[in-house]
Amino acid sequence: MNKYLVILGIAVLLIAVVFTVYFLNQNESDRFVETWKSDDGLQMNFYSNGSYFVTPTIYGKYSIKDGKLQLSVDGETPYTMDYEFSNDYQTLTIINPDGDDTILIGQ
Numbered sequence: 001m002n003k004y005l006v007i008l009g010i011a012v013l014l015i016a017v018v019f020t021v022y023f024l025n026q027n028e029s030d031r032f033v034e035t036w037k038s039d040d041g042l043q044m045n046f047y048s049n050g051s052y053f054v055t056p057t058i059y060g061k062y063s064i065k066d067g068k069l070q071l072s073v074d075g076e077t078p079y080t081m082d083y084e085f086s087n088d089y090q091t092l093t094i095i096n097p098d099g100d101d102t103i104l105i106g107q
Contacts, residue, residue: 029064036104
């Protein structure tokens, strides 16, 4: 009986270590890769190649620099905003410099 408990304990510990290493090594910008929607109909798509698309016709490149989200269009100076993930990375709040927050839900 004790032998099985030891094996089970080691297996649980090994699984916990694997998940911890995976989440610690995940790049912050990878968490954006998703289709996000707001309650008022705004949809933002972030792609793994660093591009983004906002309905209806805004698209460009995004990056994370110094803990802030940067969105640029056609190589222009990036627009820099704070952001915050919540609800186990299923909710993204983009905090605009003018104080107008946008809350997006992962689809």
